[in-house]
Amino acid sequence: MNRYFREISVTIALGLVLLAMAVLAPGFFQPQPLLSLVTREAPTLVVACGMVLVIISRQIDISVGSQFSVCSICAGLLAARGWPLMLVVPASVAVGALLGAGNGLLVAGLGLPSIVVTLATMVILRQGLNLVQQGAFVNLPDNVQWFGLSQAVGQWTLVAAALVLLVAFGLAMRRIAAGRWVYAVGADAEAARLAGIRPQLVTFLVFVLMGILAGLAATMNIVQSPQVQPMAGAGLELKVIAAVVVGGVAISGGGGNVWGAFAGLLLLACVSPALTHLHIEAYWEKAIQGAIILLAVVADGLRPRKN
């Protein structure tokens, strides 16, 4: 019980919000709009899975929003040139992997603090993209949206893909040795090294994986509409980090899982549409978001500790 305290408390909080919505504004639960909103969060979930790994390994990556934007625009430009999606997706993933590898080399290879490294790469990538793209939208060919399929199929495919990834990560983190290595490195890198794990390699691969997921998420985003905006992904890092820590992933490394992050993401993603349904003025939104983050962590802080 105590082990999953945070995951359970966040899930309860989410349940309470949904229950409140069911009573106060049942219109919240119409299937089609809900599916659209969930589809919009699918790429965020994919990025959040990566962030869970990064934070468990006691690192952080605040450049994910910029990585996402760069991958989106690269994918968009390639698709606009007539590349088939079969090639665009791997290309975007490759770009993401490259960006992640850059972070990984600096963090794992040189032992630099990840928060500062990714702060630097966040700014460099974002401003570089501004310089090249000057904010212009990229118009995509017709067959890109929903993979050229119908909207419903496209939406379900994206949601299913995100959920499959979530489950895969959830299982892999527990059942596969590589997953446990990440926990080991985050909990105590030295102990992990003595146990025969190569902490630097694990950290490097975690960053590469983060980049791959950012690239994948970018393509999951561009197939949702006929245009790409270079600003897509601005502020994504804070949204994802907030969701992950609200979901109980310990910022000091070594603890937490993707399920908690999933609940945290749903909870935070609920706020804005819920306020719209409750007809609460938009200027309360940020304050409420902040209060929810604080409440979630305060609940955790008040829990009795063994030590």
Added chain:
Amino acid sequence: MKSPALPLCIVLGLLAAGLAPVHAADAKLVITMMPKAKGNAYFISCKAGADKAAKELGVELLFDGPTDSNAAKQNEIVENWITLGVDVITVAAENKEGISTALRKAQKQGIKVLTYDADALADARSFFVNQATPQGIAYGLLDEAARLMGGEGEFAIITATLTAGNQREWLKYMDTYLPQKYPKMKLVAVRPSDDLKDKAQSEATALMSANPNLKLLMAICTPGTPGAAEAVKQAGKTGKVNVIGLGLPNENKRYVHEGVTESVMLWNTEDLGYLTVYAAAALAKDELKAGATSFKAGKLGAFEIKGDNILLGKPYIFNRANIDRFDF
């Protein structure tokens, strides 16, 4: 320990080698133009017009601004231009009062100041190139909404950020005009999109499901209009919920043809940039003085001047009939 110095010196050295020493000895007029946000498609098309005018006039055009709407950064850029000793500064002000301090400083140094798109305080600039008064935009959008809604029913607005200057002003005019002119129309919500198309789409989706009787979505920032249209299309409410808003033709053509978006309003942004540069050059050469009643801008011909406002003319409404004629 000395490590950062060496690479840095190399980088700086390379930079130095790559820099041709530039002397502003070429006697070109230097005209600057500041958008509210550089990445905004609206201002990109403004720049296209401005570039054209600069070429025709043989002046040097500097186009710079914040990458996101930011009043403090605008001031810093203006102050930099002052020390660069440019001839004319033209600004689309993110915030009236905020920018005026810096603009007055420029005037004190003998630099001519023009505003376009969004005005500063009247004593901080010589002329305002007025693309449409805030009142005109607010009333125009509401009138178009009323026409489509038959003068009654619920509608919602998607704005940029809650603090964005222009949008605040339009909303202020709408607040007073709406109950007087269209008492049967109800504004159910104003939601921010942070100038992100994706966020506008999510907001529009929630708005439609929260307000089942919604007849119309009005987006008052350019990324918001395609975002709202995509949401309507995905909700299968094409024809039931109309979309109107500010926007560029190229970003909205698809939706206008599909019948999702009824009309997009915009003044001709290219002409706005063109006219602004012409007015700036005339101001610098003392050809444009206070009290003038008309002004001739190159190929575009004469424009009316009312007081200290140079009027670009009415905002343009793009719809299915005419949108394909425009490419910006």
Added chain:
Amino acid sequence: MNQNSPSAGWKSVVLRYETLLLAVLVVEWFFFYHYGTTVNRKGVVVGFGTLDRQFDILRHSCEIGLLALALTPVILTAGIDLSVGSLLGLCAIIFGKLWREGGLELPLAAVLTLLAGALAGGLNAGLITRLRLPPLIVTLGTYSLFRGLAEALTHGAVTYTDFPAEFLFFGQERWLGLPTQAWLFLLAAIAVWVLVHRTTFGRSFRAIGFSPEGARYAGLPVGHRTGLVYVLAGLIAALAALIYTARLGQAKADAGTGYELFAITAVVLGGTSIFGGRGSVSGTLLGVAAIAVLKNGLACLPVVIRMNAAEEMSGMFTGALLLLALAGSILPNILSTLRLRPQAG
């Protein structure tokens, strides 16, 4: 990382890092002085090399400089405060509201604003020390909360303006030859420097940053001292809010958006370790100066001006500078490992 080096050697490394940063700053300055100064059409010297520009740089860096000062003790204790930019916005609004709607005299409103800042800092402090929550998460929450309150208080719409000239004097005029706010900044810098480097309080910040457990065993009131740095950060953020309001002549809910990242960058560039324990106020000041000169200098380079890319370039170069500084700071470690390796093998 440095446990094995004796404390004297450690001290000299810090010293050398700062000297190095100073050298970079000087090189940077002369580079921009040389390439960023031109003579314009009317024969007037313009650009980076003018006194006006130098004063502008000072003026523009005061608020971010103050936030960086506020963050230095925080980061020394191995903490972080992401909420300072949002708090700047909230304090600006509180100040405007007290004065305009509360009808208070400006000095009184200013004092209450400083108190409000300290109180908001106290909220961070309470959550971090009493509930033992990670600073990153707490301040991520208050980052959103403070900005949200600023928007809620004004509905995002109200802008407070028309401040009297006596108040604008602090942001727009000069006093004794320097921009007025530079004096306030100097005062704050001296105060923080004395606190961090000349009092036992300051030494305890570093002790806590190195090892909170060790500091606790050494008898330091760790919770109390850690709380103090966040309260101080709130107070300084409120001062920055006043100066921001005076410089722009307006108080609006979006004031200071994104400033926290610039401030953190300056502190880290100044040689303060993000893991705590190591760093100095003078380093932070040099970091602020290096970034400010880079940003303003690039905006004066003809090649950058023609590209219309001042902001993009300054962002990219600041990021690159940060990476270089980081790489530089670990070079001694790498060298010593290389030197050690043959012996170990």
